[in-house]
Structure formats: structure tokens, C-alpha cells
Amino acid sequence: MSSYSRQDVLRILQISARQLQGWERAGLIDPQQTYTFQDLGQLRILRGLREDDVPAASIRHSIRAMKAVAGMTNPLLEATVVRTGSTRIAFRHLGAMVDPIRRQLLFDFERAGQKEAMAEPAPLRPRGVDPQRNQQDLFLAAVQAEEAGERQRAIGLYEQIIAADPTYAAAFINLGTIYFHLRQYGRAEELYRRATEVDPDYVLAFFDLGNVLDELDRPEESIAAYEQAVALAPRYGDxxxxxxxxxxxxxxxxxxxxxxxSYLRLDRTGPWADHARGQIRKLLSREKLAIAWRAEKYVAPPSGKSALRLAKSWESE
Structure with missing residues (x-):
């Protein structure tokens, strides 16, 4: 595999050393001295986003969220980046467009337009409504209503979709999220559970179900839902x-x-990673104290090894 030095990267991408260092400090790419061809692809995407004035923090949060939602290692290469606003990005993956920050599916305007443009003229047929197309139009209208802050209209549209197609998992998720933000947790739980039933491989549905069960103070059920999300996507950091x-x-x-x-292995930078490190230190310290308190008498460690080996070996599990 070809490798490129930092100077090669600066020359090929026509960026300055300061820009590259800034992306590294912002956590958009890991600092390194040599780069692969894949790294160049990632850097080209970052350069384009930064040239379009997408904030580094927004890019970093979206990448981190996409890793969690889809279990990806490198979303910039494993999915297609789509600009969705002046400061936000989404990802097109497996035929769907995902806003990982809001954890919602979006209507793919660009793909919809392409399909319409490429479609062959349809044969004459009796007038009627194409159920699948009608559902897509309703979902688009619901998403647009949410974006415009028209919450009640969005609720009505999602309810209409669900009534016509009880297997439309994305509508259950988006509607459940609206009720979650309204603090109507019982209704949100019902909708998230329906999403898990109609699509048992829908990772996000189990994660959202865990969140609402946590709000309802039902820890055992919440843990079970999160565990299912992790079983489906082991790299789901959140x-x-x-x-x-x-x-x-x-x-x-x-x-x-x-x-x-596990979380720290997936996310090593940022405030959440710092919090995880702090909790690990606290738990290890607490365990050392517990071990000392349980000991009935002093037992010398074999071969002069430190008695703290037990805690250290646990940390590396």
C-alpha cells in the first residue's frame, strides 16, 4: 500500500501545515507522519467541508454520532457526506440519509430528484395513488414540518403514515422522538417498542427505547434495551x-x-472521553479500597510483585 509523508499530503491537497494541524487539534483526523491513500480521501472530504465553512465542531460531532449510530470506523469513507444546512451534515448510507446528531432519517431530496429524472415514462393506467410514493411524500412532508417547527402537523403526518403502513419503522422512530422531547414518555416508549417489533435489527430503536426507559426509572429494562443495541452494533459508543x-x-x-x-476505545478525545476516564479512575480506586477492606490479614505478594497488580490487570480487561 502506498504511503505519503506530511509534505506529500500538503502538496497533493494544496493545504497548509497550519490547516492540517488545525484539523488534528480539532479531532477531525489523528496526528500521524505517514498517510495512506484512504487517509487522503478522508482529508479531501474534510477540506471540502471546511472550504464550505462547515464548523469543525459540527463535523466532529457528526462523525462521532455516525460511528455510534451505524457502528462505523470511518464514516467519511464508509458513507457519503451530505450538506443539510449552513452548519450541519448528514450521511447517505445503505439507501437512506441519516442525521446522526438528531438520530433521525431524512428525506433524500437529491436522490428523489435523480430517480424522477431518470424514470422512464409510465404506461397509461387508471388514475390512482401509488401507496409507496404517497408514503414517501408524507414522510418528506413530516420531516419538513419538523424542520419548520410545526410539531403538531408533523405528528399528524407521522400518524397518517403509521395508520397506512404499520411497518414504517422510521416513522415510529421520528414520532417517538417528538413525544420524547414533549416528555410524554409513555407514548414515546410505545412507539419505540413498535419500531423494534417491525424491525428487530433497527439499532437506533433499541437505543432510543433504552433512553425512554431510563427516564421512566426502569433500569433493568433500560439496560436490556441498551445491551441489545450493543449486540447489534458493538461499536455503538453512545x-x-x-x-x-x-x-x-x-x-x-x-x-x-x-x-x-469500551466507550473509551471508541472515543478517545473530547469531554465525554474525559468523563469516561474519570469514572474509570474512580471505579478502580474504589475497587482497591474494597479489596483492602475485605482482606482479613496481610499476604505478601509473590516474587516481590506489587499488590496493585490485581487492579491494573482488571483495568486492561
Whole structure:
């Protein structure tokens, strides 16, 4: 595989050393001395986004959220970046367009336009409504209503979609999220559960269900939902984070530690990573104290090794 030096990258992409260092400090790419062809592809995308004045923080948060939602290693290369506003981006992946920050599916205006432009003239047929096309139009209208702040209109449209197609999982999720923000948690739970039933592989549905069950103070059910999300997408960082919090509240420190460590392996920079490190230090310190308190008498460690080895080996699990 070809490798490129930092100077090669600056020359090929026509960027300055200061720009590259700024992207590294912002957490958009890991600092390194040599780069692969894939790295060049990622940097080209970053350059385009920054030239379009998309804030570095917005790019970083969207990448992190997409890793969590889709279990991706590098969303900039594994999905197509789509600009959705002056400061926001979404990702096109597996035929759908995802806003990872809001955890919602969006209507893909560009793809819809392409399909219409490329379609062959339809044969004459009796007038009527194409059910699939009608559902797409309704979903688009619901998303637009949400964007415009017309919450009640969006609710009505999502309800209409669900009534016509009880398997439309994306509508259940988006409608559930509206009710979640309205603090109507019972209704949100019902909608999220329906999404998990109609699509048992829908990772986001289990994550959102875990969130609402947590709000309803039902920790065992919440943990079960988060665990299912992690089972479906082991690289779902947000699910590991919430699981760690849930296990801590339950008093299950060993499982809390395990999920804090899993989260930190997926996200090593930023405030959430700093919080995870702090919790790991606290839990390890607490375990050392617990081990010392349980000991009935002093037992010298074999071969002069430190008695703290137990805690350290646990940390690396």
C-alpha cells in the first residue's frame, strides 16, 4: 500500500501545515507522519467541508454520532457526506440519509430528484395513488414540518403514515422522538417498542427505547434495551456510555467499568472521553479500597510483585 509523508499530503491537497494541524487539534483526523491513500480521501472530504465553512465542531460531532449510530470506523469513507444546512451534515448510507446528531432519517431530496429524472415514462393506467410514493411524500412532508417547527402537523403526518403502513419503522422512530422531547414518555416508549417489533435489527430503536426507559426509572429494562443495541452494533459508543451510567446507578461496578472502557476505545478525545476516564479512575480506586477492606490479614505478594497488580490487570480487561 502506498504511503505519503506530511509534505506529500500538503502538496497533493494544496493545504497548509497550519490547516492540517488545525484539523488534528480539532479531532477531525489523528496526528500521524505517514498517510495512506484512504487517509487522503478522508482529508479531501474534510477540506471540502471546511472550504464550505462547515464548523469543525459540527463535523466532529457528526462523525462521532455516525460511528455510534451505524457502528462505523470511518464514516467519511464508509458513507457519503451530505450538506443539510449552513452548519450541519448528514450521511447517505445503505439507501437512506441519516442525521446522526438528531438520530433521525431524512428525506433524500437529491436522490428523489435523480430517480424522477431518470424514470422512464409510465404506461397509461387508471388514475390512482401509488401507496409507496404517497408514503414517501408524507414522510418528506413530516420531516419538513419538523424542520419548520410545526410539531403538531408533523405528528399528524407521522400518524397518517403509521395508520397506512404499520411497518414504517422510521416513522415510529421520528414520532417517538417528538413525544420524547414533549416528555410524554409513555407514548414515546410505545412507539419505540413498535419500531423494534417491525424491525428487530433497527439499532437506533433499541437505543432510543433504552433512553425512554431510563427516564421512566426502569433500569433493568433500560439496560436490556441498551445491551441489545450493543449486540447489534458493538461499536455503538453512545450505547456503551449509557450502559456504563446505568450499571453505575445499579451498583454493578464491574459491568460499568467494562462499558466505560469500551466507550473509551471508541472515543478517545473530547469531554465525554474525559468523563469516561474519570469514572474509570474512580471505579478502580474504589475497587482497591474494597479489596483492602475485605482482606482479613496481610499476604505478601509473590516474587516481590506489587499488590496493585490485581487492579491494573482488571483495568486492561
Amino acid at each position: 450505547a456503551h456510555y449509557n450502559l456504563a451510567l446505568a450499571y453505575e446507578r445499579k451498583g454493578d461496578l464491574r459491568n460499568a467499568l467494562r462499558h466505560w472502557q
